[in-house]
Each structure stands twice: as structure tokens, then as C-alpha cells.
Amino acid sequence: MVMKPELDKIILIFLLTSIGLIVFPHVYHIPAAVFGFFCLLLAWRLAGVWKPNWLPGKLLTLLLAVSGIGLLYSQHLGLFGREAGTNLFITALGLKLLEMKTERDLYLVNYLAFIVAASQFLYEQSMLMAAYILLVCCVLLATLVCINSRNTQILAAIKTSVMIIVQALPIAVALFVLFPRLEAPKWMLFNDSHRAETGLSDSMEPGSISDMGESFELVFRVKFAGPTPPPQQRYWRGPVLSYTDGKRWTQAIFQKPSRKPAVAGIAYQYTLLMEPLDKNWVFALDMPQEFSTPLALNAGYQLITPERSDQRAEYKVTSYPDYNTGPINAGEYQAATQLPGEPSDQIKQLVGQLHGFDSAPDNFINRLLSHFRTEDFHYTLTPPVMEENPIETFLFKTRYGFCSHYASAFVYLMRVAHIPARVVTGYQGGELNKVGGFLEIRQADAHAWAEVWLENRGWVRVDPTAAIAPERIEREINIDRQTAYGIASANNYLPRPAYNWLKQARQLWGNVDYNWQRWVINYDNKSQSSFLSSFGINDLKAMIYWMIATIALITAALCWFLLYQKPKAADKVLLIYNRFCKKLVKHGLLRGAGEGAKDFADRVKIKLPEQAEKVDQITALFIKLRYGRTATGEDLLQFKTLVSLFKS
Numbered sequence: 164m165v166m167k168p169e170l171d172k173i174i175l176i177f178l179l180t181s182i183g184l185i186v187f188p189h190v191y192h193i194p195a196a197v198f199g200f201f202c203l204l205l206a207w208r209l210a211g212v213w214k215p216n217w218l219p220g221k222l223l224t225l226l227l228a229v230s231g232i233g234l235l236y237s238q239h240l241g242l243f244g245r246e247a248g249t250n251l252f253i254t255a256l257g258l259k260l261l262e263m264k265t266e267r268d269l270y271l272v273n274y275l276a277f278i279v280a281a282s283q284f285l286y287e288q289s290m291l292m293a294a295y296i297l298l299v300c301c302v303l304l305a306t307l308v309c310i311n312s313r314n315t316q317i318l319a320a321i322k323t324s325v326m327i328i329v330q331a332l333p334i335a336v337a338l339f340v341l342f343p344r345l346e347a348p349k350w351m352l353f354n355d356s357h358r359a360e361t362g363l364s365d366s367m368e369p370g371s372i373s374d375m376g377e378s379f380e381l382v383f384r385v386k387f388a389g390p391t392p393p394p395q396q397r398y399w400r401g402p403v404l405s406y407t408d409g410k411r412w413t414q415a416i417f418q419k420p421s422r423k424p425a426v427a428g429i430a431y432q433y434t435l436l437m438e439p440l441d442k443n444w445v446f447a448l449d450m451p452q453e454f455s456t457p458l459a460l461n462a463g464y465q466l467i468t469p470e471r472s473d474q475r476a477e478y479k480v481t482s483y484p485d486y487n488t489g490p491i492n493a494g495e496y497q498a499a500t501q502l503p504g505e506p507s508d509q510i511k512q513l514v515g516q517l518h519g520f521d522s523a524p525d526n527f528i529n530r531l532l533s534h535f536r537t538e539d540f541h542y543t544l545t546p547p548v549m550e551e552n553p554i555e556t557f558l559f560k561t562r563y564g565f566c567s568h569y570a571s572a573f574v575y576l577m578r579v580a581h582i583p584a585r586v587v588t589g590y591q592g593g594e595l596n597k598v599g600g601f602l603e604i605r606q607a608d609a610h611a612w613a614e615v616w617l618e619n620r621g622w623v624r625v626d627p628t629a630a631i632a633p634e635r636i637e638r639e640i641n642i643d644r645q646t647a648y649g650i651a652s653a654n655n656y657l658p659r660p661a662y663n664w665l666k667q668a669r670q671l672w673g674n675v676d677y678n679w680q681r682w683v684i685n686y687d688n689k690s691q692s693s694f695l696s697s698f699g700i701n702d703l704k705a706m707i708y709w710m711i712a713t714i715a716l717i718t719a720a721l722c723w724f725l726l727y728q729k730p731k732a733a734d735k736v737l738l739i740y741n742r743f744c745k746k747l748v749k750h751g752l753l754r755g756a757g758e759g760a761k762d763f764a765d766r767v768k769i770k771l772p773e774q775a776e777k778v779d780q781i782t783a784l785f786i787k788l789r790y791g792r793t794a795t796g797e798d799l800l801q802f803k804t805l806v807s808l809f810k811s
Contacts, residue, residue: 174309175212177317178269179205179260181302185280186253188295192286194238197250200231204257211261219261228258245285252279269310276303290679301328330725333717341695341710343703344688363588363609365402365442367412367567368553378606381438382590383446384677386601388432392448394592396484398612398624399446399604401589403463405498410553412571412586415462415498424464424621426452428485435478436680443468446589446604448482449624455479462495463587464488464622477685488621491583499583499616506579507552509559519580524617527580531573532630538562542569542632569627570611583616587624598667599674736788736799743781743806747771760785774809781805 183205190198204227211218219227231254238250256275263272280296280303304324305317312320383399404412431448445458445466455478458466470476491499506514514520517530541563549556554575557568564572570586577584591610593602612626686694700706744754744763752770754763764782768775784802788794 172212173317174269174306175263176209177302177309178272178306179209179212181299181306182256182260182272182276182279184299184302185276186256188283188287188292189249189253189279193246193250193253196234197238197254200234201253201257204260208260208263224258224261227261231255231258245282249279249282249285252282266310270307273303273307273310288684290676297328301325304328330721333721334714337710337713337717339686340691341706341713343706344686344691363401363442363444365414367404367571367586367588367611368410380606382440382604382606382608383438384436384596384601384603385448385593386434386436386599386677388434391595391602392429392431392484395629396448397592397602398449398610398626399590399593399608400449400451400463400465400587401444401446402587403465403614404586404588406501407503407571407575409503415495415585422489424450424452424486424488426450426483426486428483430481430483432479432481435480436677436685437476437478439474443470445476445478445480447480449484450486450488451480451482452486453481463585475680475685477681486621490621491616496583496616499585500578500581502575502578507555509555510576510579513558514576514579519576519582524577524580524582524615527582528577528615528625531576532625532627535569535627535630540564540569540631542566542628566628567611569631570613573613573625573627577613577615585614587612587614591626596670596673596677598670599677601674601677603673736785736802739803739806740781740785740789743785743809746809760789777805777809781809 186198186201186205208218235247235250235254252275256272256279259268259272259275262268277300280299283292283296301321301324304327305320308320308323309317402414405415406413430452433448435445435447437445445468447454447466450464451460451466454466457469458478458480459468461467466478466480468476468478513534514527517527517534519527519531522530539562542565543563544565546557546564546568547561549561553568554572557564557572567588574584574586588609588611590604590608591612592608593604595601596603610628612624612628614622615625617623695701695706695709700709740760747753747767750770752763752767760782764778767778771778781802784798784805788798788802
């Protein structure tokens with residue numbers, strides 16, 4: 164059945180607006196050509212609401228479909244996976260818009276739009292995105308309500324859709340908690356490039372880490388079971404770099420540590436919530452000793468995971484700041500003393516001046532750190548470019564550098580003095596979220612330091628950056644301190660009370676997001692088993708029983724709420740019609756409980772043939788007002804007048 168034109172415009176505008184809201188966030192996920200093609204189709208269909216003759220015919224629609232297929236093929240997105248599937252659905256949705264002519268088409272487009280809305284969660288699962296998708300789904304549901312209503316009232320349809328969603332939420336929550344968790348489908352792994360990125364790399368060049376000094380992108384969050392370690396102990400261990408060509412540092416090829424470190428002193432137990440990365444690294448507090456499966460230590464005492472790293476993951480780790488890694492083997496010694504060539508005379512002279520060749524390693528380390536402190540060296544987030552001989556240029560010319568400059572120069576000078584040393588990259592510090600009681604480690608916390616092997620002590624951390632910029636280590640990274648290094652922030656422009664309020668609001672939101680990620684996004688099979696076991700639900704059978712019982716209880720409560728409410732007052736149209744029926748009672752014409760208006764009118768006309776015309780008019784207006792879609796205020800006024808003047 165072809166829809167009536169006066170209804171088409173209202174419903175179509177509402178539906179097209181809903182679809183625009185649904186597809187809009189995909190602008191960050193799909194190719195610009197595909198998004199532009201969809202926008203063209205959407206705008207074309209929107210123009211067709213007022214100019215139906217502008218809509219394409221069958222031949223042009225076929226050409227557009229072929230163009231869409233060619234566009235998808237040109238993007239080389241493959242046949243499977245989220246990229247290919249999302250682009251296919253969005254293109255198909257845009258093409259289907261041009262074919263909407265019947266109510267059936269409206270339903271198909273609406274259902275397809277729900278699928279496109281759900282595809283957003285393949286890319287982003289934040290609380291804000293969840294709220295946005297819930298909003299657009301509410302609008303889509305309101306569109307369905309409009310299609311099935313006798314009157315197209317947008318606000319009433321939205322109110323109805325909100326009520327439906329509110330009623331469905333308890334069952335949705337019950338299913339979320341109790342329904343057995345399933346692993347991600349394998350097709351999601353096909354041809355999907357990892358979009359998650361971490362600022363650190365498995366190699367380092369002078370100045371490479373400084374590029375992240377102004378980034379506040381979140382890397383991971385840490386919640387300690389006990390006290391939080393002081394800032395000077397918050398070294399989050401990442402890749403260990405041993406080989407160098409004089410400019411670039413890379414990892415040594417070792418699979419596992421030669422021995423487990425001996426630990427003593429305070430043990431810090433904590434939970435890591437890692438953001439999606441493009442590497443299988445887990446940044447643990449130096450030195451990790453106990454950790455949950457499937458984590459493992461590599462040769463540089465860095466935690467790695469065999470699981471997919473492009474998803475958020477939670478791990479429990481125990482670390483000891485006081486440790487001894489013991490002796491090193493021949494391979495480790497060779498890697499930790501490797502040099503790209505013969506050091507220059509200037510380098511040798513500096514090492515000699517600091518007694519690197521004729522004193523104990525501890526003495527040379529202290530002298531070199533003192534040299535950094537006293538010889539006009541500077542810490543900066545924007546070091547000058549050093550293309551040729553970066554270590555010598557930094558030590559003898561510019562003397563301006565970031566942590567990577569100090570760490571690489573320090574390790575190089577240690578090796579010239581025949582002391583095993585290597586560069587360690589990772590993160591240092593972290594900002595304490597006082598609302599949630601956890602640390603937030605961001606890209607701005609990226610850091611590089613050195614490790615020196617000392618007899619009877621093993622690998623010992625030495626941070627040359629602390630010699631030149633102790634505030635970088637001893638205080639938490641925050642916006643105020645970053646501003647001191649030249650980063651503009653809201654603190655520059657807002658009064659202190661307003662800035663403090665904004666900071667508290669940011670931390671409050673950070674705490675909400677942290678719990679959302681832990682208890683909703685990371686609610687996997689393991690988390691479900693742990694959570695339900697605390698209520699005595701330990702197997703699949705018990706889980707299913709509890710799920711059925713919970714859903715049955717919720718359904719019973721909803722049924723009682725919906726079916727046993729106080730009767731509402733009849734609407735105005737029905738009240739007027741009831742007055743008409745009451746006038747006929749004295750003639751023995753009593754309307755039956757299930758009798759339709761037309762059937763009742765037929766009986767009345769048999770008994771009162773002289774009133775047949777008036778009865779037909781009243782009945783037709785009642786049906787139009789009560790069940791039709793095109794009733795007006797004039798119809799209601801005429802209906803009321805006819806009933807008032809009717810005399811049996």
C-alpha cells in the first residue's frame with residue numbers, strides 16, 4: 164500500500180534525520196569516499212521529500228548501485244571483517260534510501276539502520292558512545308512508533324520509545340550479567356588492521372620520545388591494593404634497547420630472562436587496565452615478580468602478552484622496587500657493551516676526565532651525573548635536530564635534550580668505559596585520580612632511562628634525566644608542570660577556582676570511565692565467572708537457571724505494571740461517542756463489549772431507519788478520529804456537534 168503523501172513528508176524527514184545521526188560517527192572509521200557517497204545519497208533522498216520527481220528511476224538507481232559496488236571494491240577492504248562489513252552496510256543503507264516508496268521499505272530501512280548503529284561498538288565502546296547510540300536507537304524506535312500511529316506526533320512517539328527502552332533495560336541488564344559470555348567471532352579478525360597505537364616503539368632515536376611529551380592520550384590505568392608508591396618509584400618498564408648504530412637503539416634478540424630476579428622489601432600489588440595498543444606489551448612497575456596469566460617476562464624483564472593487544476585488557480601484577488637480577492651471561496654482556504665503532508677522541512677524553520677508565524663504576528656514574536648537573540645541560544621537550552653524530556652533538560654542542568638524549572648519551576659513555584649498560588623505555592610517574600584512587604598514565608609520561616650492570620647488584624636503574632630535571636621524576640605529571648615546559652593549558656586562561664573545578668570534573672569523569680571499562684567493557688568470561696561465583700553460581704546449569712528465573716521475575720513485574728494500573732480516563736473522542744451510545748439505550752440498542760462501531764451502526768439503522776444518515780455521519784467521524792491518520796480539529800468539532808444534536 165502506497166503511503167499517503169501528507170504523512171510521507173513528516174515520517175521521512177524524521178527517519179532521514181535519524182539515519183544521519185547514526186552514520187555521522189562513522190566519519191572517523193570509514194574511507195572519505197564511502198562517507199561522501201552516503202552523504203550524497205542521503206541529501207538526494209532528503210531533497211526528494213519535497214521534489215519527488217528528482218528521485219532516480221530504475222536505470223539510474225541501478226547505475227548508482229554499480230557505482231557503490233565499484234567504490235567498495237576500489238577501497239580494497241576485503242570480504243570479511245568490520246571494515247568491509249561496515250562499509251557494505253552503510254553503502255547499502257544509502258542506496259536503499261532512494262527506493263523508499265512503501266511502508267515495507269520504511270521498515271527495512273529502519274531495521275538496517277539499527278545494524279549500522281550497532282556497528283559503532285566495533286570501533287568505540289566508551290560510555291559517551293554508548294549513550295549516543297542509545298539516543299539514536301530511541302529516535303529510530305520513535306520512527307517505528309510514528310509509522311504505526313494514527314497521528315504523526317514526534318514528541319509523543321519519542322516519549323513512547325523512551326518508555327519501551329526503559330521497560331526493556333532490566334531484562335537487558337539481566338542478560339548482560341547472566342548470559343554466558345562468548346569469545347569475539349573469528350570473522351572480526353580477518354583483514355582488520357590494528358587501529359590502536361602506542362607512542363612507544365621497539366626502537367629509539369634521540370628526540371623520538373619528545374614527540375609524545377605534549378600528548379595526553381591515555382595509555383593505562385593502575386589501581387593499587389595498598390599504598391601507592393611515591394613518584395620516584397613509578398617506573399613502568401617497557402622495551403629494553405641494547406644495540407645501537409650510534410643514532411638508533413634497538414632490542415637485543417633474547418627470548419627469556421636468564422634468571423628470575425631476587426626481590427626484597429615492599430611489595431606493591433595492583434591492577435593494570437591497559438588501553439588498546441599496537442604491540443603486545445604490558446607496562447609493569449619495575450620490577451614485576453608475580454603476574455596473572457597469560458603474561459610472561461622477556462629477556463629485558465618486560466611483561467608481554469600473547470593475547471590480542473588491540474583490545475582493553477586487565478591484569479593483576481605484584482612488583483618489588485628493591486631487586487637484584489644477579490650476574491649476566493656472555494651474550495648479555497656482549498649486547499650491553501656493543502659500540503657501533505671506535506669512539507671519537509673527544510668522547511674518550513670526556514670519559515677520561517670523569518675517571519671512567521681508572522675508577523670504580525659507581526664513581527664514574529656519580530661523576531657523569533654531576534657533569535650533567537653542573538655543565539649547563541638543559542631539559543627540553545623541543546630539542547634541536549641532531550642528524551649527524553647525535554650523541555657528540557648533544558654532549559659538546561647543543562646540550563639541550565629530552566630524556567632519550569640523556570639516556571642514550573649516558574649508556575654510550577658507560578660502554579666506552581667498558582661498563583655494561585642499556586637503555587630502557589617506558590613510562591614514568593602518572594597522575595593520581597583522587598576520586599577513584601588510581602593512577603592515569605598518559606603518553607606525556609613516556610620516558611627513557613638507563614640500566615647499568617654492577618657486580619653483586621645486577622642491573623641497576625640510573626636515570627640521568629633526574630640529574631638535570633629532578634622535578635620530572637619527583638613530582639606527578641600534571642597540566643601545571645607541563646605548562647612549565649611550554650605546553651599551553653587551561654590554567655593559563657582560567658582563574659584558579661575554575662581551573663580546579665575543571666580538574667575535579669575531569670577526574671570524576673575519569674573515575675566513571677575507569678569503572679565503565681572495568682565492569683562493562685571488560686566483563687568477559689573470566690570476569691563473569693569470578694563475579695557470579697561470589698553469589699554461589701559456579702556452573703553453566705546454575706547460570707541458566709538464575710537467568711530464566713530473573714527474566715521471569717522481571718517479566719512478571721512488568722506485566723503487573725502494564726496490566727494492573729489504575730484505569731485511565733477515556734479520551735475525548737471516546738467520551739463523545741459514549742454519549743451517542745447512551746442516547747440509544749432507551750430504544751433497547753445497547754452496544755456489545757466487542758461490537759465494532761460499524762456493526763453497531765448497522766443495528767441502529769435497522770431499528771431507526773429515519774436516523775440512518777446521521778448515524779452514518781457520526782460513525783464515520785468516530786472511526787476517522789479514533790483510528791485514522793488524517794483527522795483534523797474541524798472533524799472533532801463536527802463530531803461533537805452531530806452527537807449533541809442527535810435525538811433518537
